[in-house]
Amino acid sequence: MKRTESVLQRSRQCWVCGKRDPLEEHHVFYGTANRMKSERYGMKVYLCPEHHRAQPEGVHGGNRELDLKLKRFAQMRFEQMFGHELFMKVFGRNWLDQEEAWQ
Ligand SMILES: [Zn+2]
Ligand SMILES: [Zn+2]
Numbered sequence: 001m002k003r004t005e006s007v008l009q010r011s012r013q014c015w016v017c018g019k020r021d022p023l024e025e026h027h028v029f030y031g032t033a034n035r036m037k038s039e040r041y042g043m044k045v046y047l048c049p050e051h052h053r054a055q056p057e058g059v060h061g062g063n064r065e066l067d068l069k070l071k072r073f074a075q076m077r078f079e080q081m082f083g084h085e086l087f088m089k090v091f092g093r094n095w096l097d098q099e100e101a102w103q
Contacts, residue, residue: 007042008077015045016066024052026059028074029091037090041082043074071095 008028013020023046027038038044047059055061059070075095078087088094 004039004042006044006046007081008074009045012046014048014051015070016051017048019048022049023047024049026052026070028070030060034091038074041078041090043078045070068095 009015012023014023015026026045026047027035028043028045029035029038050057051063051066052058053060057063057066059067072095075087075091
């Protein structure tokens, strides 16, 4: 599959803390189907290993707050470019409308 550029980040650094090396690529909407869609629409950011996988501060390490923050940010950017209707069609879930997201 053709790799796309991130539409969420221009510089190659951790989206959270700004560290530059080492970095891992994170697909904001992950899981089997969503990962491919994230790739297709550039819904990805660079994260340092701590903010990517470490517990509890990593997005895959149980940091739910960071996970939601990234998803809301990505959805907003997507909708600025393509609109809400397409977002719902592609990802099927509205992260901006979740009460838990604002706690
Ligand atoms: Zn970091
Ligand atoms: Zn990831």
